[in-house]
């Protein structure tokens with residue numbers, strides 16, 4: 001399976017940054033799929049700048065409904081129209097800062113699928129949960145309640161304590177968790193639907209990308225800080241194993 005290297009710009013980036021970034025991404029290695037997820041106001045301009053390139057565009061959240069009286073929210077059909085083909089859902093920063101429950105993430109995932117977007121559903125344990133030995137159990141519960149039975153999309157395993165901290169789990173811990181996620185997906189969704197890509201996220205950078213991306217059941221990366229510089233993002237993509 002080709003790996004997916006997804007950049008999550010979070011609340012970074014301005015319109016003036018788009019042209020040079022999109023131009024640099026035209027040098028992307030051809031053995032991986034690249035995706036950039038900028039803030040909402042940059043989507044339309046980004047779509048124009050990426051036109052004709054294989055790099056895909058995504059958003060960082062959507063509302064569960066297609067339209068309505070929801071001040072400040074953006075719907076999945078709006079994202080699709082703006083040029084997105086993916087949407088990140090249930091990121092730990094949304095779960096924590098906006099109180100998003102698994103049920104809300106599930107409703108958003110349904111909305112994304114209905115609009116023809118590919119959802120990237122994020123799961124991951126806190127430091128206390130890992131130290132308490134319940135990391136796999138926490139992630140299984142998140143998967144169980146965040147994914148609709150007909151799920152199709154991508155999963156991102158992002159340990160909360162590894163996001164933006166420079167810390168990463170050991171390779172053995174990443175491999176064990178990705179194996180546990182695969183087993184949970186197959187038992188929850190069935191063998192066919194359970195075969196979805198599982199990304200690793202949390203402090204991925206050029207120096208650790210190749211070793212993380214080579215681990216069993218790692219199907220790519222969700223990259224925050226290091227995706228802001230095209231050079232670093234491309235170096236991460238270059239670390240993906242050849243297919």
Ligand code: PGA
Nearest residue numbers: 163164202203223224225
């Ligand atoms: P990071 O963020 O790469 O800056 O750790 C990853 C993410 O939150 O998606």
